[in-house]
Amino acid sequence: MSIPVITVGPAQEAVVGGLERLHGPVTVVRRCSELAELMAACQSGLALAAVVAEGCEELTATLVDRLGAVGVSIVALTGDPAEAARLTAIGVATASADIEPAALASRISETVGRYGGIVGSRKFPDAGFADFSSGFQVASEGPEPEAAAVGSGRVIAVWGPTGAPGRTLVAVNMAAELAAEGKSVILVDADSYGASVSAMLGLLEESAGLAQACRLADQGLLDADALGRAATTVFTKGGLFRVLTGTTRADRWTELRASALSLVLERAKQAADVVVVDTGFCLEADEELSFDTMAPRRNGATLRSLELADEVIAVGAADAIGVPRLVRGLADLEAAVPQATPRVVLNKVKRASAGRSPRRQLSEAWERFGPGHGVDAYLPADVDACDAALLSGSVLLESAPDSPLRLAIAGLVCAPIQQKRKSLGRSTRALGLLKR
Ligand SMILES: Nc1ncnc2c1ncn2[C@@H]1O[C@H](COP(=O)(O)OP(=O)(O)OP(=O)(O)O)[C@@H](O)[C@H]1O
Ligand SMILES: [Mg+2]
Structure with missing residues (x-):
């Protein structure tokens, strides 16, 4: 089957004419004069590939993502190596501006074959809640660039249901404990509802480091130096760690697009041993609420963080409201991000809400x-x-180095506590915490 292609750029005559004369593997179905027209044409499902012969400097990760969402792969023509590197960073395949038509046709076929037909290429075939193009990956001429670029750092996402169970407290202190262990750590505040890492650490809130990093990532300009400039360094007695502060104004959530956040997390993984992400509580996928699949997603940052995490910590409040919420939340988490195997953490454990021997009571109730x-x-x-x-x-x-809470969080990070499940036959007496 010939691959339907849309082209853009007023000076594309040579390219388009050349492709058309091939009568081969690609068919030019539409010529556009600008990117906006290309976007509209692609959304109507006309094409599997777009050749951007002019105006590629306007391409951003968001645009690439949107085209990926409708199954369109992009090949951009540029003679500028720096621009080619920028395009590669945001997931665009590149070719030189004077490429021969036959070579361009095979470049298109290869790009579509590798990444096109987005359904087959998804990294998370059953998830993709953060957005539709979660599988769209970087493609460029020559060797696979992402093979060299993939960071070796681990991503730990700290999530928990609504009701302030202590996500931020756990995330911030995990980051501090990891830093005290000698790890290089980046803490990312990706809670698009109520960012509070900067408040908890007493940092100035004048600029949202994560939004800045996302903006640069969207433009393909987030290198290690730019990431360093966007981050704030926090010094503690144990060691230092870096923070990408969140957007404290709730209406700025659109700045944390999933596509850009993926690039930020990837860059952070290259720069740190561990990336700790404080996420929002809500896992709803907006596309279930709206038919506009191109719209940015309110929970995209949380969902994408969970999709990309190597480890998910699920925090719930250990009381009669928090525990059932966590139970239901874990079911939602499994539906939204099936590949996640969360470690469950019950926080704020106290006698007043769980009775005598609260830990045993909670454990027995949880088992049941x-x-x-x-x-x-x-x-x-x-x-x-x-x-x-x-x-x-x-x-x-x-501030409280010997407190049992600090030691418990340190234990969570440094030597995971393995709780063996006890037999279900045990009494669940008197707790009443887990009525569903
Ligand atoms: N183990 C604990 N003991 C006592 N107070 C706690 C504990 N953990 C958290 N808190 C307090 O609970 C409040 C909420 O904590 P935190 O901000 O970490 O929750 P969150 O889940 O991030 O909430 P949000 O939904 O606002 O993001 C804070 O005042 C915090 O100091
Ligand atoms: Mg929080």
């Missing part, structure tokens, strides 16, 4: 009502330690 996996860690309620840390804008290892 909770989903397949057990609880990995119990973090005690410690209002004094948390308040002191908040007041001084510091982490627990500084």
Whole structure:
């Protein structure tokens, strides 16, 4: 089958004419004079590939993502090596401006074959909640660039349901403990509803480092130096870590597009041993609410972080409201990101809400009502330690180094607590926490 192609650029005559004369593997179905026209034509499902012969400097990761969402791969023609590198960084295949028509046709076929027909190429075939083009990957001439570029750092996403169960507290202190262990750490505040990492660490909120990094990533300009400039360094007694602060104004969530965030996380993985991401609570995929599949997704940043995470920490409040919420939330998480195997953390454990021997009570109740996996860690309620840390804008290892809460979070990071599930036959007496 001949590949339908749309071209863009007023000075494309030679290219288009050459492709048409081939009568071969590609068919030019539409010639556009500008990118906006190309976008509209691609959305109507006309083509599998777009050749951008002019105006490729206007291509951003968001545009590439949108075209990927409708199954269109892009080949951009440029003679400028720096521009070619930028395009490669945002997922565009490139070819030199004076490429022969036959070579261009095979470049198109190769690009479509490798990445096109987005359904078959998805990295997360059953997920893709963050957006439709989650599988669209970088393509360029020569060797696979992503093979060299993929970072070796681990991504840990800290998630939890609504109700402030302690996601940010856990994420911030995990980052601090990892840094104290000698790891290089980047903490990313990707909570598009209520970013609070900067408040918890007493940082100025004048610029959202993550939004800045996403903007540069969208333009293909996020190199290691730019990432360093967008991040704020936090110094603690244990060691330093870097923070990409979040957007504290809720209406700025559109700046955290999933496509750009993927590039930021990839760049962060290259720059750090561990990337800790504080996510939002909501996992709803907006496309279920709207027919406009091109619209940015409110929860795209959270969903994408969870999709890309090597490890997901699911935090719930250990009380009669928090635990059932977490149980339901874990089911939603499994539906939204099937590849995630979360470690469950119950936070704010206290006698007043779980009775005597709260940990045992919680564990027994969880075994009876909770989903397949057990609880990995119990973090005690410690209002004094948390308040002191908040007041001084510091982490627990500084403000309450000997507190059981700090030690429990350190244990979570440095030596994972393995909770063996106990037999279901045990009594679940008196708890009443997990009524569904
Ligand atoms: N183990 C704990 N003991 C006592 N207080 C805690 C504990 N963990 C968290 N808190 C407090 O609970 C409040 C909410 O914590 P945090 O901001 O980490 O929650 P969150 O899940 O990130 O909430 P949000 O939905 O606002 O993002 C904070 O005041 C924090 O100090
Ligand atoms: Mg938070």
